[in-house]
Amino acid sequence: MMQEILVALAEQSALKYSTVKDEVDIRGDISDRTLRQIAPTTNDIAVALVARRGRQNTVITTPIH
Numbered sequence: 081m082m083q084e085i086l087v088a089l090a091e092q093s094a095l096k097y098s099t100v101k102d103e104v105d106i107r108g109d110i111s112d113r114t115l116r117q118i119a120p121t122t123n124d125i126a127v128a129l130v131a132r133r134g135r136q137n138t139v140i141t142t143p144i145h
Contacts, residue, residue: 088128092120 097118
């Protein structure tokens with residue numbers, strides 16, 4: 081489970097950063113405002129985990145004609 085959380089955190093961090101990368105500077109001290117723009121929330125992580133689990137548990141079936 082910890083590995084899944086870390087993967088989701090990395091994915092969400094990259095996604096959020098990619099949307100504002102031209103607007104923020106992450107070198108040196110990072111302001112609270114910048115962190116709020118680039119850091120995923122716990123809800124973001126939870127949604128990503130549920131989505132990942134859903135993809136892993138999806139069963140593909142082929143209808144019989």
